Amino acid sequence: MSMTRKLGFHLLLMLSLSFPLSSTRAQTAALPETLARAVEISRRYMVEANITYITANNYEAKLDVYRPRDLTQPNPVVIFIHGGGWVAGTKEGSALELLPYLMMGFSVVNVEYRLARVSLAPAAVEDCRCALQWVIRNAERYKFDTNKIVVTGMSAGGHLALMTGMLPAAAGLDRQCSGTTDMKVAAIINWYGITDVNDLLDGPNMKGYAVVWLGSQINRDEIARRVSPLTYVRAGLPPILTIHGDADPTVPYDHAVRLHQALDRAGVPNQLLTIPGGKHGGFNAAETQRIYATIRDFLARYNLLPPGQ
Known part of the structure:
Protein backbone atom coordinates (compact mmCIF):
# COMPACT_ATOMS: atom_id res chain seq x y z
CA MET A 1 0.00 0.00 0.00
CA SER A 2 1.41 3.42 -0.96
CA MET A 3 2.14 6.03 1.71
CA THR A 4 -0.68 8.19 0.36
CA ARG A 5 -3.20 5.33 0.54
CA LYS A 6 -1.98 4.45 4.03
CA LEU A 7 -2.59 8.00 5.20
CA GLY A 8 -6.00 8.00 3.53
CA PHE A 9 -6.93 4.81 5.37
CA HIS A 10 -5.53 6.24 8.61
CA LEU A 11 -7.67 9.33 8.16
CA LEU A 12 -10.78 7.19 7.61
CA LEU A 13 -10.01 5.25 10.77
CA MET A 14 -9.49 8.44 12.77
CA LEU A 15 -12.75 9.87 11.53
CA SER A 16 -14.66 6.73 12.43
CA LEU A 17 -13.32 7.04 15.97
CA SER A 18 -13.98 10.76 16.32
CA PHE A 19 -17.66 10.57 17.32
CA PRO A 20 -17.82 9.24 20.92
CA LEU A 21 -21.15 7.65 21.89
CA SER A 22 -22.47 7.12 25.40
CA SER A 23 -23.90 3.59 25.26
CA THR A 24 -23.91 0.34 23.31
CA ARG A 25 -27.46 1.05 22.12
CA ALA A 26 -26.46 4.51 20.96
CA GLN A 27 -23.42 3.06 19.19
CA THR A 28 -25.57 0.54 17.34
CA ALA A 29 -28.10 3.17 16.31
CA ALA A 30 -25.51 5.76 15.24
CA LEU A 31 -23.00 3.48 13.51
CA PRO A 32 -24.32 3.91 9.93
CA GLU A 33 -24.35 7.71 10.24
CA THR A 34 -20.90 7.70 11.82
CA LEU A 35 -19.44 5.57 9.05
CA ALA A 36 -21.24 7.61 6.42
CA ARG A 37 -19.67 10.80 7.76
CA ALA A 38 -16.25 9.14 7.95
CA VAL A 39 -16.46 7.86 4.40
CA GLU A 40 -17.69 11.24 3.17
CA ILE A 41 -14.70 13.07 4.62
CA SER A 42 -12.27 10.34 3.55
CA ARG A 43 -13.53 10.44 -0.04
CA ARG A 44 -13.60 14.23 -0.02
CA TYR A 45 -9.86 14.51 0.66
CA MET A 46 -6.70 13.44 -1.07
CA VAL A 47 -3.34 13.19 0.68
CA GLU A 48 0.16 13.80 -0.60
CA ALA A 49 2.63 12.66 2.04
CA ASN A 50 6.24 13.33 2.96
CA ILE A 51 7.02 16.15 0.57
CA THR A 52 10.48 17.57 1.18
CA TYR A 53 10.12 21.33 1.55
CA ILE A 54 13.70 22.13 2.64
CA THR A 55 17.02 20.36 3.09
CA ALA A 56 19.15 21.90 5.82
CA ASN A 57 22.08 20.53 7.81
CA ASN A 58 21.75 17.32 5.75
CA TYR A 59 18.18 16.89 7.01
CA GLU A 60 15.18 16.68 4.69
CA ALA A 61 12.25 18.38 6.41
CA LYS A 62 8.93 17.07 5.15
CA LEU A 63 5.27 17.97 5.16
CA ASP A 64 1.95 16.32 4.27
CA VAL A 65 -0.80 17.99 2.24
CA TYR A 66 -4.47 17.17 2.87
CA ARG A 67 -6.74 18.86 0.34
CA PRO A 68 -10.30 18.48 -0.87
CA ARG A 69 -10.65 16.73 -4.21
CA ASP A 70 -11.89 18.54 -7.29
CA LEU A 71 -11.25 22.05 -6.01
CA THR A 72 -12.29 24.63 -8.58
CA GLN A 73 -11.06 27.68 -6.69
CA PRO A 74 -8.39 28.48 -4.09
CA ASN A 75 -9.24 27.08 -0.67
CA PRO A 76 -8.33 28.39 2.80
CA VAL A 77 -5.42 26.44 4.27
CA VAL A 78 -4.30 25.62 7.80
CA ILE A 79 -0.60 25.07 8.44
CA PHE A 80 -0.31 22.79 11.47
CA ILE A 81 2.94 22.55 13.47
CA HIS A 82 3.39 19.78 16.05
CA GLY A 83 4.60 20.28 19.61
CA GLY A 84 7.15 18.46 21.77
CA GLY A 85 9.31 21.17 23.29
CA TRP A 86 11.43 21.46 20.11
CA VAL A 87 13.04 18.17 21.19
CA ALA A 88 10.40 15.54 20.37
CA GLY A 89 7.19 14.89 18.44
CA THR A 90 6.27 14.05 14.86
CA LYS A 91 3.77 15.32 12.35
CA GLU A 92 2.17 11.87 12.23
CA GLY A 93 1.73 11.90 16.02
CA SER A 94 -0.45 14.99 15.70
CA ALA A 95 -2.64 13.74 12.86
CA LEU A 96 -5.78 13.60 15.02
CA GLU A 97 -5.46 17.33 15.64
CA LEU A 98 -6.12 17.96 11.95
CA LEU A 99 -9.63 16.51 12.09
CA PRO A 100 -11.58 19.62 13.13
CA TYR A 101 -10.03 21.63 10.30
CA LEU A 102 -10.70 18.88 7.77
CA MET A 103 -14.29 18.69 8.96
CA MET A 104 -14.57 22.44 8.35
CA GLY A 105 -13.35 22.01 4.78
CA PHE A 106 -9.87 23.49 5.08
CA SER A 107 -6.87 22.27 3.17
CA VAL A 108 -4.24 21.32 5.76
CA VAL A 109 -0.45 21.22 5.59
CA ASN A 110 1.07 19.17 8.42
CA VAL A 111 4.67 20.21 9.03
CA GLU A 112 7.73 18.59 10.58
CA TYR A 113 10.92 20.48 11.37
CA ARG A 114 14.42 19.99 12.73
CA LEU A 115 14.40 19.01 16.40
CA ALA A 116 17.20 19.87 18.82
CA ARG A 117 19.01 16.58 18.22
CA VAL A 118 19.47 17.60 14.58
CA SER A 119 19.95 21.36 14.93
CA LEU A 120 19.69 23.75 17.85
CA ALA A 121 17.67 26.97 17.87
CA PRO A 122 16.80 28.82 15.71
CA ALA A 123 16.61 25.95 13.17
CA ALA A 124 13.00 24.99 13.94
CA VAL A 125 11.87 28.58 13.37
CA GLU A 126 13.76 28.76 10.08
CA ASP A 127 12.15 25.53 8.90
CA CYS A 128 8.61 26.61 9.72
CA ARG A 129 9.13 29.90 7.92
CA CYS A 130 10.31 27.91 4.90
CA ALA A 131 7.21 25.71 5.15
CA LEU A 132 5.08 28.86 4.93
CA GLN A 133 7.04 29.97 1.89
CA TRP A 134 6.56 26.51 0.35
CA VAL A 135 2.79 26.86 0.80
CA ILE A 136 2.81 30.26 -0.89
CA ARG A 137 5.12 29.10 -3.67
CA ASN A 138 2.98 26.02 -4.40
CA ALA A 139 -0.40 27.71 -3.99
CA GLU A 140 -1.38 27.39 -7.63
CA ARG A 141 -0.59 23.67 -7.77
CA TYR A 142 -2.52 22.80 -4.61
CA LYS A 143 -5.13 25.56 -4.87
CA PHE A 144 -4.21 27.19 -1.58
CA ASP A 145 -5.79 30.58 -0.98
CA THR A 146 -2.77 32.66 0.00
CA ASN A 147 -5.07 35.36 1.39
CA LYS A 148 -6.49 32.84 3.87
CA ILE A 149 -3.52 31.07 5.44
CA VAL A 150 -4.05 30.13 9.09
CA VAL A 151 -1.08 28.84 11.08
CA THR A 152 -1.57 26.86 14.28
CA GLY A 153 0.18 24.52 16.68
CA MET A 154 0.30 23.31 20.26
CA SER A 155 2.98 24.02 22.89
CA ALA A 156 6.28 24.35 20.99
CA GLY A 157 4.08 24.16 17.90
CA GLY A 158 2.12 27.14 19.22
CA HIS A 159 5.39 29.03 19.66
CA LEU A 160 6.44 28.12 16.11
CA ALA A 161 3.03 29.14 14.76
CA LEU A 162 3.45 32.53 16.40
CA MET A 163 6.96 32.91 15.05
CA THR A 164 5.89 31.82 11.57
CA GLY A 165 3.13 34.41 11.44
CA MET A 166 4.78 37.25 13.36
CA LEU A 167 8.39 37.23 12.18
CA ALA A 187 -4.50 34.46 11.38
CA ILE A 188 -2.63 32.57 14.09
CA ILE A 189 -4.17 30.06 16.52
CA ASN A 190 -1.77 29.56 19.40
CA TRP A 191 -2.42 26.64 21.74
CA TYR A 192 -0.44 27.26 24.96
CA GLY A 193 2.72 28.26 23.12
CA ILE A 194 5.90 29.67 24.60
CA THR A 195 6.14 33.43 24.08
CA ASP A 196 9.31 34.30 26.07
CA VAL A 197 12.05 31.71 25.54
CA ASN A 198 14.54 33.51 27.81
CA ASP A 199 12.12 33.05 30.71
CA LEU A 200 12.53 29.27 30.42
CA LEU A 201 16.33 29.17 30.46
CA ASP A 202 16.99 30.24 34.06
CA GLY A 203 15.15 31.00 37.28
CA PRO A 204 11.86 29.62 38.62
CA ASN A 205 10.42 28.90 35.17
CA MET A 206 13.45 27.05 33.81
CA LYS A 207 12.43 24.12 31.61
CA GLY A 208 14.73 21.36 30.45
CA TYR A 209 13.32 21.27 26.94
CA ALA A 210 14.18 24.96 26.40
CA VAL A 211 17.70 24.49 27.77
CA VAL A 212 18.25 21.56 25.39
CA TRP A 213 16.91 23.51 22.39
CA LEU A 214 19.28 26.44 22.98
CA GLY A 215 22.18 24.23 24.04
CA SER A 216 25.49 25.78 25.08
CA GLN A 217 25.64 28.32 22.27
CA ILE A 218 27.76 31.25 23.34
CA ASN A 219 25.06 33.75 22.38
CA ARG A 220 22.26 31.70 23.89
CA ASP A 221 20.37 34.63 25.40
CA GLU A 222 20.49 36.62 22.19
CA ILE A 223 19.16 33.66 20.19
CA ALA A 224 16.42 33.10 22.77
CA ARG A 225 15.31 36.71 22.36
CA ARG A 226 15.36 36.36 18.55
CA VAL A 227 13.05 33.34 18.73
CA SER A 228 10.61 34.81 21.27
CA PRO A 229 7.24 35.98 19.89
CA LEU A 230 7.11 38.83 22.43
CA THR A 231 10.09 40.36 20.64
CA TYR A 232 8.02 40.89 17.49
CA VAL A 233 4.78 42.36 18.83
CA ARG A 234 3.92 45.39 16.72
CA ALA A 235 1.02 46.99 14.91
CA GLY A 236 -0.16 45.34 11.72
CA LEU A 237 0.12 41.70 12.84
CA PRO A 238 -2.62 39.23 11.84
CA PRO A 239 -5.37 38.36 14.34
CA ILE A 240 -4.15 35.99 17.05
CA LEU A 241 -6.20 33.60 19.18
CA THR A 242 -4.42 32.11 22.22
CA ILE A 243 -5.76 29.11 24.16
CA HIS A 244 -4.11 28.37 27.51
CA GLY A 245 -4.92 26.61 30.77
CA ASP A 246 -4.27 28.75 33.84
CA ALA A 247 -2.73 25.78 35.71
CA ASP A 248 -0.32 24.75 32.94
CA PRO A 249 2.83 23.27 34.56
CA THR A 250 4.81 23.05 31.29
CA VAL A 251 4.37 26.46 29.68
CA PRO A 252 3.55 29.19 32.21
CA TYR A 253 0.09 30.72 31.75
CA ASP A 254 1.79 34.08 32.23
CA HIS A 255 3.22 33.68 28.71
CA ALA A 256 -0.30 33.85 27.30
CA VAL A 257 -1.29 36.78 29.50
CA ARG A 258 1.80 38.81 28.62
CA LEU A 259 1.31 38.18 24.90
CA HIS A 260 -2.35 39.19 25.14
CA GLN A 261 -1.48 42.40 26.98
CA ALA A 262 1.32 43.29 24.56
CA LEU A 263 -0.92 42.69 21.54
CA ASP A 264 -3.62 44.86 23.09
CA ARG A 265 -1.14 47.68 23.60
CA ALA A 266 -0.03 47.40 19.97
CA GLY A 267 -3.61 47.45 18.71
CA VAL A 268 -3.44 43.92 17.27
CA PRO A 269 -6.79 42.09 17.14
CA ASN A 270 -6.45 39.17 19.50
CA GLN A 271 -8.29 36.98 21.97
CA LEU A 272 -7.18 34.96 25.00
CA LEU A 273 -9.32 31.94 25.80
CA THR A 274 -8.44 30.81 29.34
CA ILE A 275 -9.29 27.28 30.42
CA PRO A 276 -9.83 27.50 34.22
CA GLY A 277 -7.77 24.83 35.95
CA GLY A 278 -6.51 23.66 32.57
CA LYS A 279 -3.17 21.89 32.39
CA HIS A 280 -0.90 21.48 29.37
CA GLY A 281 -3.55 20.26 26.95
CA GLY A 282 -5.53 17.15 27.76
CA PHE A 283 -8.69 19.22 28.04
CA ASN A 284 -11.97 17.42 28.70
CA ALA A 285 -14.77 17.05 26.15
CA ALA A 286 -16.70 20.14 27.25
CA GLU A 287 -13.56 22.28 27.26
CA THR A 288 -12.52 20.98 23.85
CA GLN A 289 -15.93 21.70 22.37
CA ARG A 290 -15.78 25.22 23.78
CA ILE A 291 -12.31 25.70 22.30
CA TYR A 292 -13.29 24.62 18.79
CA ALA A 293 -16.48 26.66 18.91
CA THR A 294 -14.29 29.65 19.79
CA ILE A 295 -11.86 28.83 16.98
CA ARG A 296 -14.68 28.58 14.46
CA ASP A 297 -16.18 31.89 15.60
CA PHE A 298 -12.74 33.50 15.50
CA LEU A 299 -12.11 32.33 11.94
CA ALA A 300 -15.61 33.34 10.85
CA ARG A 301 -15.09 36.82 12.31
CA TYR A 302 -12.24 37.38 9.88
CA ASN A 303 -13.92 35.64 6.92
CA LEU A 304 -11.42 32.77 6.90
CA LEU A 305 -13.75 29.76 6.78
CA PRO A 306 -13.98 27.70 3.58
CA PRO A 307 -16.97 28.34 1.31
CA GLY A 308 -20.23 26.94 2.68
CA GLN A 309 -19.07 26.77 6.30
Whole structure:
Protein backbone atom coordinates (compact mmCIF):
# COMPACT_ATOMS: atom_id res chain seq x y z
CA MET A 1 0.00 0.00 0.00
CA SER A 2 1.41 3.42 -0.96
CA MET A 3 2.14 6.03 1.71
CA THR A 4 -0.68 8.19 0.36
CA ARG A 5 -3.20 5.33 0.54
CA LYS A 6 -1.98 4.45 4.03
CA LEU A 7 -2.59 8.00 5.20
CA GLY A 8 -6.00 8.00 3.53
CA PHE A 9 -6.93 4.81 5.37
CA HIS A 10 -5.53 6.24 8.61
CA LEU A 11 -7.67 9.33 8.16
CA LEU A 12 -10.78 7.19 7.61
CA LEU A 13 -10.01 5.25 10.77
CA MET A 14 -9.49 8.44 12.77
CA LEU A 15 -12.75 9.87 11.53
CA SER A 16 -14.66 6.73 12.43
CA LEU A 17 -13.32 7.04 15.97
CA SER A 18 -13.98 10.76 16.32
CA PHE A 19 -17.66 10.57 17.32
CA PRO A 20 -17.82 9.24 20.92
CA LEU A 21 -21.15 7.65 21.89
CA SER A 22 -22.47 7.12 25.40
CA SER A 23 -23.90 3.59 25.26
CA THR A 24 -23.91 0.34 23.31
CA ARG A 25 -27.46 1.05 22.12
CA ALA A 26 -26.46 4.51 20.96
CA GLN A 27 -23.42 3.06 19.19
CA THR A 28 -25.57 0.54 17.34
CA ALA A 29 -28.10 3.17 16.31
CA ALA A 30 -25.51 5.76 15.24
CA LEU A 31 -23.00 3.48 13.51
CA PRO A 32 -24.32 3.91 9.93
CA GLU A 33 -24.35 7.71 10.24
CA THR A 34 -20.90 7.70 11.82
CA LEU A 35 -19.44 5.57 9.05
CA ALA A 36 -21.24 7.61 6.42
CA ARG A 37 -19.67 10.80 7.76
CA ALA A 38 -16.25 9.14 7.95
CA VAL A 39 -16.46 7.86 4.40
CA GLU A 40 -17.69 11.24 3.17
CA ILE A 41 -14.70 13.07 4.62
CA SER A 42 -12.27 10.34 3.55
CA ARG A 43 -13.53 10.44 -0.04
CA ARG A 44 -13.60 14.23 -0.02
CA TYR A 45 -9.86 14.51 0.66
CA MET A 46 -6.70 13.44 -1.07
CA VAL A 47 -3.34 13.19 0.68
CA GLU A 48 0.16 13.80 -0.60
CA ALA A 49 2.63 12.66 2.04
CA ASN A 50 6.24 13.33 2.96
CA ILE A 51 7.02 16.15 0.57
CA THR A 52 10.48 17.57 1.18
CA TYR A 53 10.12 21.33 1.55
CA ILE A 54 13.70 22.13 2.64
CA THR A 55 17.02 20.36 3.09
CA ALA A 56 19.15 21.90 5.82
CA ASN A 57 22.08 20.53 7.81
CA ASN A 58 21.75 17.32 5.75
CA TYR A 59 18.18 16.89 7.01
CA GLU A 60 15.18 16.68 4.69
CA ALA A 61 12.25 18.38 6.41
CA LYS A 62 8.93 17.07 5.15
CA LEU A 63 5.27 17.97 5.16
CA ASP A 64 1.95 16.32 4.27
CA VAL A 65 -0.80 17.99 2.24
CA TYR A 66 -4.47 17.17 2.87
CA ARG A 67 -6.74 18.86 0.34
CA PRO A 68 -10.30 18.48 -0.87
CA ARG A 69 -10.65 16.73 -4.21
CA ASP A 70 -11.89 18.54 -7.29
CA LEU A 71 -11.25 22.05 -6.01
CA THR A 72 -12.29 24.63 -8.58
CA GLN A 73 -11.06 27.68 -6.69
CA PRO A 74 -8.39 28.48 -4.09
CA ASN A 75 -9.24 27.08 -0.67
CA PRO A 76 -8.33 28.39 2.80
CA VAL A 77 -5.42 26.44 4.27
CA VAL A 78 -4.30 25.62 7.80
CA ILE A 79 -0.60 25.07 8.44
CA PHE A 80 -0.31 22.79 11.47
CA ILE A 81 2.94 22.55 13.47
CA HIS A 82 3.39 19.78 16.05
CA GLY A 83 4.60 20.28 19.61
CA GLY A 84 7.15 18.46 21.77
CA GLY A 85 9.31 21.17 23.29
CA TRP A 86 11.43 21.46 20.11
CA VAL A 87 13.04 18.17 21.19
CA ALA A 88 10.40 15.54 20.37
CA GLY A 89 7.19 14.89 18.44
CA THR A 90 6.27 14.05 14.86
CA LYS A 91 3.77 15.32 12.35
CA GLU A 92 2.17 11.87 12.23
CA GLY A 93 1.73 11.90 16.02
CA SER A 94 -0.45 14.99 15.70
CA ALA A 95 -2.64 13.74 12.86
CA LEU A 96 -5.78 13.60 15.02
CA GLU A 97 -5.46 17.33 15.64
CA LEU A 98 -6.12 17.96 11.95
CA LEU A 99 -9.63 16.51 12.09
CA PRO A 100 -11.58 19.62 13.13
CA TYR A 101 -10.03 21.63 10.30
CA LEU A 102 -10.70 18.88 7.77
CA MET A 103 -14.29 18.69 8.96
CA MET A 104 -14.57 22.44 8.35
CA GLY A 105 -13.35 22.01 4.78
CA PHE A 106 -9.87 23.49 5.08
CA SER A 107 -6.87 22.27 3.17
CA VAL A 108 -4.24 21.32 5.76
CA VAL A 109 -0.45 21.22 5.59
CA ASN A 110 1.07 19.17 8.42
CA VAL A 111 4.67 20.21 9.03
CA GLU A 112 7.73 18.59 10.58
CA TYR A 113 10.92 20.48 11.37
CA ARG A 114 14.42 19.99 12.73
CA LEU A 115 14.40 19.01 16.40
CA ALA A 116 17.20 19.87 18.82
CA ARG A 117 19.01 16.58 18.22
CA VAL A 118 19.47 17.60 14.58
CA SER A 119 19.95 21.36 14.93
CA LEU A 120 19.69 23.75 17.85
CA ALA A 121 17.67 26.97 17.87
CA PRO A 122 16.80 28.82 15.71
CA ALA A 123 16.61 25.95 13.17
CA ALA A 124 13.00 24.99 13.94
CA VAL A 125 11.87 28.58 13.37
CA GLU A 126 13.76 28.76 10.08
CA ASP A 127 12.15 25.53 8.90
CA CYS A 128 8.61 26.61 9.72
CA ARG A 129 9.13 29.90 7.92
CA CYS A 130 10.31 27.91 4.90
CA ALA A 131 7.21 25.71 5.15
CA LEU A 132 5.08 28.86 4.93
CA GLN A 133 7.04 29.97 1.89
CA TRP A 134 6.56 26.51 0.35
CA VAL A 135 2.79 26.86 0.80
CA ILE A 136 2.81 30.26 -0.89
CA ARG A 137 5.12 29.10 -3.67
CA ASN A 138 2.98 26.02 -4.40
CA ALA A 139 -0.40 27.71 -3.99
CA GLU A 140 -1.38 27.39 -7.63
CA ARG A 141 -0.59 23.67 -7.77
CA TYR A 142 -2.52 22.80 -4.61
CA LYS A 143 -5.13 25.56 -4.87
CA PHE A 144 -4.21 27.19 -1.58
CA ASP A 145 -5.79 30.58 -0.98
CA THR A 146 -2.77 32.66 0.00
CA ASN A 147 -5.07 35.36 1.39
CA LYS A 148 -6.49 32.84 3.87
CA ILE A 149 -3.52 31.07 5.44
CA VAL A 150 -4.05 30.13 9.09
CA VAL A 151 -1.08 28.84 11.08
CA THR A 152 -1.57 26.86 14.28
CA GLY A 153 0.18 24.52 16.68
CA MET A 154 0.30 23.31 20.26
CA SER A 155 2.98 24.02 22.89
CA ALA A 156 6.28 24.35 20.99
CA GLY A 157 4.08 24.16 17.90
CA GLY A 158 2.12 27.14 19.22
CA HIS A 159 5.39 29.03 19.66
CA LEU A 160 6.44 28.12 16.11
CA ALA A 161 3.03 29.14 14.76
CA LEU A 162 3.45 32.53 16.40
CA MET A 163 6.96 32.91 15.05
CA THR A 164 5.89 31.82 11.57
CA GLY A 165 3.13 34.41 11.44
CA MET A 166 4.78 37.25 13.36
CA LEU A 167 8.39 37.23 12.18
CA PRO A 168 9.43 40.10 9.91
CA ALA A 169 11.80 39.41 7.03
CA ALA A 170 14.26 41.82 8.64
CA ALA A 171 14.81 39.32 11.47
CA GLY A 172 17.04 37.34 9.10
CA LEU A 173 15.58 33.91 9.85
CA ASP A 174 14.33 33.24 6.30
CA ARG A 175 17.73 32.83 4.65
CA GLN A 176 17.44 29.05 4.27
CA CYS A 177 14.26 29.40 2.24
CA SER A 178 14.07 29.32 -1.55
CA GLY A 179 12.98 32.56 -3.15
CA THR A 180 12.00 35.89 -1.71
CA THR A 181 8.23 35.50 -1.44
CA ASP A 182 6.56 38.04 0.84
CA MET A 183 5.32 35.80 3.63
CA LYS A 184 2.09 36.75 5.37
CA VAL A 185 -0.61 34.79 7.16
CA ALA A 186 -4.23 35.74 7.78
CA ALA A 187 -4.50 34.46 11.38
CA ILE A 188 -2.63 32.57 14.09
CA ILE A 189 -4.17 30.06 16.52
CA ASN A 190 -1.77 29.56 19.40
CA TRP A 191 -2.42 26.64 21.74
CA TYR A 192 -0.44 27.26 24.96
CA GLY A 193 2.72 28.26 23.12
CA ILE A 194 5.90 29.67 24.60
CA THR A 195 6.14 33.43 24.08
CA ASP A 196 9.31 34.30 26.07
CA VAL A 197 12.05 31.71 25.54
CA ASN A 198 14.54 33.51 27.81
CA ASP A 199 12.12 33.05 30.71
CA LEU A 200 12.53 29.27 30.42
CA LEU A 201 16.33 29.17 30.46
CA ASP A 202 16.99 30.24 34.06
CA GLY A 203 15.15 31.00 37.28
CA PRO A 204 11.86 29.62 38.62
CA ASN A 205 10.42 28.90 35.17
CA MET A 206 13.45 27.05 33.81
CA LYS A 207 12.43 24.12 31.61
CA GLY A 208 14.73 21.36 30.45
CA TYR A 209 13.32 21.27 26.94
CA ALA A 210 14.18 24.96 26.40
CA VAL A 211 17.70 24.49 27.77
CA VAL A 212 18.25 21.56 25.39
CA TRP A 213 16.91 23.51 22.39
CA LEU A 214 19.28 26.44 22.98
CA GLY A 215 22.18 24.23 24.04
CA SER A 216 25.49 25.78 25.08
CA GLN A 217 25.64 28.32 22.27
CA ILE A 218 27.76 31.25 23.34
CA ASN A 219 25.06 33.75 22.38
CA ARG A 220 22.26 31.70 23.89
CA ASP A 221 20.37 34.63 25.40
CA GLU A 222 20.49 36.62 22.19
CA ILE A 223 19.16 33.66 20.19
CA ALA A 224 16.42 33.10 22.77
CA ARG A 225 15.31 36.71 22.36
CA ARG A 226 15.36 36.36 18.55
CA VAL A 227 13.05 33.34 18.73
CA SER A 228 10.61 34.81 21.27
CA PRO A 229 7.24 35.98 19.89
CA LEU A 230 7.11 38.83 22.43
CA THR A 231 10.09 40.36 20.64
CA TYR A 232 8.02 40.89 17.49
CA VAL A 233 4.78 42.36 18.83
CA ARG A 234 3.92 45.39 16.72
CA ALA A 235 1.02 46.99 14.91
CA GLY A 236 -0.16 45.34 11.72
CA LEU A 237 0.12 41.70 12.84
CA PRO A 238 -2.62 39.23 11.84
CA PRO A 239 -5.37 38.36 14.34
CA ILE A 240 -4.15 35.99 17.05
CA LEU A 241 -6.20 33.60 19.18
CA THR A 242 -4.42 32.11 22.22
CA ILE A 243 -5.76 29.11 24.16
CA HIS A 244 -4.11 28.37 27.51
CA GLY A 245 -4.92 26.61 30.77
CA ASP A 246 -4.27 28.75 33.84
CA ALA A 247 -2.73 25.78 35.71
CA ASP A 248 -0.32 24.75 32.94
CA PRO A 249 2.83 23.27 34.56
CA THR A 250 4.81 23.05 31.29
CA VAL A 251 4.37 26.46 29.68
CA PRO A 252 3.55 29.19 32.21
CA TYR A 253 0.09 30.72 31.75
CA ASP A 254 1.79 34.08 32.23
CA HIS A 255 3.22 33.68 28.71
CA ALA A 256 -0.30 33.85 27.30
CA VAL A 257 -1.29 36.78 29.50
CA ARG A 258 1.80 38.81 28.62
CA LEU A 259 1.31 38.18 24.90
CA HIS A 260 -2.35 39.19 25.14
CA GLN A 261 -1.48 42.40 26.98
CA ALA A 262 1.32 43.29 24.56
CA LEU A 263 -0.92 42.69 21.54
CA ASP A 264 -3.62 44.86 23.09
CA ARG A 265 -1.14 47.68 23.60
CA ALA A 266 -0.03 47.40 19.97
CA GLY A 267 -3.61 47.45 18.71
CA VAL A 268 -3.44 43.92 17.27
CA PRO A 269 -6.79 42.09 17.14
CA ASN A 270 -6.45 39.17 19.50
CA GLN A 271 -8.29 36.98 21.97
CA LEU A 272 -7.18 34.96 25.00
CA LEU A 273 -9.32 31.94 25.80
CA THR A 274 -8.44 30.81 29.34
CA ILE A 275 -9.29 27.28 30.42
CA PRO A 276 -9.83 27.50 34.22
CA GLY A 277 -7.77 24.83 35.95
CA GLY A 278 -6.51 23.66 32.57
CA LYS A 279 -3.17 21.89 32.39
CA HIS A 280 -0.90 21.48 29.37
CA GLY A 281 -3.55 20.26 26.95
CA GLY A 282 -5.53 17.15 27.76
CA PHE A 283 -8.69 19.22 28.04
CA ASN A 284 -11.97 17.42 28.70
CA ALA A 285 -14.77 17.05 26.15
CA ALA A 286 -16.70 20.14 27.25
CA GLU A 287 -13.56 22.28 27.26
CA THR A 288 -12.52 20.98 23.85
CA GLN A 289 -15.93 21.70 22.37
CA ARG A 290 -15.78 25.22 23.78
CA ILE A 291 -12.31 25.70 22.30
CA TYR A 292 -13.29 24.62 18.79
CA ALA A 293 -16.48 26.66 18.91
CA THR A 294 -14.29 29.65 19.79
CA ILE A 295 -11.86 28.83 16.98
CA ARG A 296 -14.68 28.58 14.46
CA ASP A 297 -16.18 31.89 15.60
CA PHE A 298 -12.74 33.50 15.50
CA LEU A 299 -12.11 32.33 11.94
CA ALA A 300 -15.61 33.34 10.85
CA ARG A 301 -15.09 36.82 12.31
CA TYR A 302 -12.24 37.38 9.88
CA ASN A 303 -13.92 35.64 6.92
CA LEU A 304 -11.42 32.77 6.90
CA LEU A 305 -13.75 29.76 6.78
CA PRO A 306 -13.98 27.70 3.58
CA PRO A 307 -16.97 28.34 1.31
CA GLY A 308 -20.23 26.94 2.68
CA GLN A 309 -19.07 26.77 6.30
